[in-house]
Amino acid sequence: MDDDLSFALFLADRADTVTMSRFRHADLDVRTKPDRSAVTEADLATERALRSLIAEHRSGDGVVGEEFEETPGEGRRWIIDPVDHTDNYTRGIEVFATLIALEEQGRITVGVVSSPAMGRRWWASRGHGAYTSGPPWPPQADGSGDGRTARRMRVSAVGDLADAHLSYAALDHWERRGLVPGIVGLSKATRYEFASACFWGQMLVAEGRCDVSLNPRGKIWDNAPIQVIVEEAGGRFSDLAGEPRVDRQCAVVTNGLLHDDVLTRLTR
Structure with missing residues (x-):
């Protein structure tokens, strides 16, 4: 856990376990916040779990998340959206994710987007490129490929x-x-x-x-x-x-x- 990106991926693993444990459950507890957006028991449980791990492994770091008040830190803070696209989550639609970032002295240095129901994950750290894992893209001609293998990403060259x-x-x-x-x-x-x-x-x-x-x-x-x-x-x-x-x-x-x-x- 010495490396911040490794720790962020560790947090994403924990988040995936929590979100998938309640995904498509008929008795999922869903409430409406004052801004009329939805919040579920999975949103709350995921953010609590990640805050607990950060407190254990990065005790001097702050935390800002969607569901709870900010915890101040010492020049570093973790930024968390426990369930992005909660409305999809409540309807059993696979397109939802946990978003995790690390901000150091006002600059975002690490980012992870993990979408377990889609079987996809994306991540990056400053100066080290951006990567994704999940179903092989493009697919191999023989149908082979390990979805867990990281692949480096690059934006398109479309200029028009x-x-x-x-x-x-x-x-x-x-x-x-x-x-x-x-x-x-x-x-x-x-x-x-x-x-x-x-x-x-x-x-x-x-x-x-x-x-x-x-x-x-x-x-x-x-x-x-x-x-x-x-x-x-x-x-x-x-x-x-x-x-x-x-x-x-x-x-x-x-x-x-x-x-x-x-x-x-x-x-x-």
């Missing part, structure tokens, strides 16, 4: 929006920002679009399978691990002003080549 794949969702949130015309313009300018504004679309950008992913409502626990993974894969992460900030409740994720054009079309 006319050839790009775009992911976005939550039009009501884009409307609140007054940016629906920009979204419509981008959808017309790109080759293909699909509805995903969460970790799934963002990780597809990191893998080079998508080129642009737009999230208008991401909190720090949604954004922190995404930033380091995408950047280590060669892409770019920013807020709507083009700044690499994870605390602006939005995320513009691209392969880097398209980033400035996307921001211009989205916000003009």
